[in-house]
Amino acid sequence: MITGxxxxxxxxxxxxxRLGHFVGDMTRALPDVRTWGRLVxxxxxxxxxxxxxxxxxxxxxxxxxxxxxxxxxxTGAVPLYFVxxxxxxxxxxxxxxVLAGLALAGRVGASMAAELGTMTITEQVDAxxxxxxxxxxxxVVPRVVAATAMFPVIVTFAVATGIxxxxxxxxxxxxxxxxxFLKGLKIFYVFKDLWFGLFKSATFGFTIALVGxxxxxxxxxxxxxxxxxxxxxxxxxxxxxxxxxAFWAVVLL
Amino acid sequence: xxxxxxxxxxxxxxxxxxxxxLTVRDGxxxxxxxxxxxxxxxxxxxxxxLLHPDAGEVIVDGRMVPELDRAELNAVRRDIGxxxxxxxxxxxxxxxxxxxxxxRNRDLPEAEIVERVQEALALVDLTGRRSCRAGCAxxxxxxxxxPCGRATCCTTSxxxxxxx
Numbered sequence: 001m002i003t004g005x006x007x008x009x010x011x012x013x014x015x016x017x018r019l020g021h022f023v024g025d026m027t028r029a030l031p032d033v034r035t036w037g038r039l040v041x042x043x044x045x046x047x048x049x050x051x052x053x054x055x056x057x058x059x060x061x062x063x064x065x066x067x068x069x070x071x072x073x074x075t076g077a078v079p080l081y082f083v084x085x086x087x088x089x090x091x092x093x094x095x096x097x098v099l100a101g102l103a104l105a106g107r108v109g110a111s112m113a114a115e116l117g118t119m120t121i122t123e124q125v126d127a128x129x130x131x132x133x134x135x136x137x138x139x140v141v142p143r144v145v146a147a148t149a150m151f152p153v154i155v156t157f158a159v160a161t162g163i164x165x166x167x168x169x170x171x172x173x174x175x176x177x178x179x180x181f182l183k184g185l186k187i188f189y190v191f192k193d194l195w196f197g198l199f200k201s202a203t204f205g206f207t208i209a210l211v212g213x214x215x216x217x218x219x220x221x222x223x224x225x226x227x228x229x230x231x232x233x234x235x236x237x238x239x240x241x242x243x244x245x246a247f248w249a250v251v252l253l
Numbered sequence: 254x255x256x257x258x259x260x261x262x263x264x265x266x267x268x269x270x271x272x273x274x275l276t277v278r279d280g281x282x283x284x285x286x287x288x289x290x291x292x293x294x295x296x297x298x299x300x301x302x303l304l305h306p307d308a309g310e311v312i313v314d315g316r317m318v319p320e321l322d323r324a325e326l327n328a329v330r331r332d333i334g335x336x337x338x339x340x341x342x343x344x345x346x347x348x349x350x351x352x353x354x355x356x357r358n359r360d361l362p363e364a365e366i367v368e369r370v371q372e373a374l375a376l377v378d379l380t381g382r383r384s385c386r387a388g389c390a391x392x393x394x395x396x397x398x399x400p401c402g403r404a405t406c407c408t409t410s411x412x413x414x415x416x417x
Contacts, residue, residue, distance in 0.1 A: 123337050124341050126303050129303060129330070130301050131354055131358075131405075
């Protein structure tokens with residue numbers, strides 16, 4: 001048993017080391033703007049625009065549930081306009097970034113791992129190298145930059161959607177007026193609520209893209225290997241998002 | 254000149270190259286023949302720096318390939334056209350975009366890139382399929398290196414070509 005624990009510990013340290021090495025390679029590729037610069041816009045569309053419906057769908061229902069659960073919890077003990085406070089704060093600080101992050105870990109992370117995994121096993125990555133391209137510049141940097149830039153945009157829309165559906169739910173089902181909802185929304189609002197969530201979402205985007213690319217480029221075997229990579233990318237990204245979420249809460253709040 | 258001297262390479266327990274030595278002089282045509290899994294592709298991948306030897310030396314034009322940094326390695330690779338056995342095309346790009354890819358990082362004017370791509374596609378009889386997605390590569394006729402891969406190799410005007 002001790003041998004098994006030791007082996008797993010060594011494997012975990014090695015994995016962290018490989019990820020660190022990968023980040024180092026990516027950093028060295030950053031000055032090659034001529035290669036990655038023209039590819040960023042395409043990735044921003046794929047990662048950002050194409051992911052928006054999923055994020056908005058989740059946020060819309062989250063807003064509804066938050067409003068109803070807040071009123072259920074308050075039950076006369078707390079003024080009902082605090083529904084606006086709870087919906088706004090929770091969407092901005094936590095549920096907007098984290099739920100969008102987890103959903104996009106599946107959509108974006110798995111897609112990157114599968115795409116780069118297929119490119120690896122079909123020698124497209126080797127082909128890039130023989131054409132004198134750095135795979136980091138051509139494949140990794142555009143994805144990481146695009147994800148880091150687009151996640152805050154996606155989360156902004158998701159937060160806005162959640163708040164709007166929370167407001168509509170309050171109007172329709174909780175006998176709360178718009179003025180009361182807005183009063184609750186504004187009463188404890190500080191600018192930090194917004195930037196904290198957006199900053200956090202940028203780190204989630206960076207992590208998801210980094211993990212998706214690392215796992216994808218490390219793919220071995222055939223179709224089964226690609227499937228394994230997609231699954232690993234989702235699991236690792238989800239775990240790292242939750243760890244980062246806790247880390248930023250400790251450091252920044 | 255390409256030289257491999259006493260090259261050893263293993264993948265896990267499988268020893269693929271054991272003391273492999275080879276010299277290819279400028280202008281010389283050389284064919285490596287062998288059963289599947291005997292290391293022909295491994296030799297070619299050492300020459301372009303995709304693999305590093307466990308022991309021994311790989312020298313291209315006097316430069317020790319495993320010791321080159323990325324910029325120096327890219328300079329070596331620009332002189333070598335490499336055609337992959339199974340095409341290795343980017344299926345999100347068209348045939349013409351695949352063929353042009355090797356020229357896009359060479360500071361060439363767009364007009365010259367277009368001209369060289371057209372010439373290369375005509376050489377392998379692919380002019381009519383320049384706008385097809387490379388994913389439709391199956392059914393491109395004869396077995397062996399794909400015509401699109403050969404066109405990519407031709408268009409970069411390498412000093413030497415490695416065809417798997």
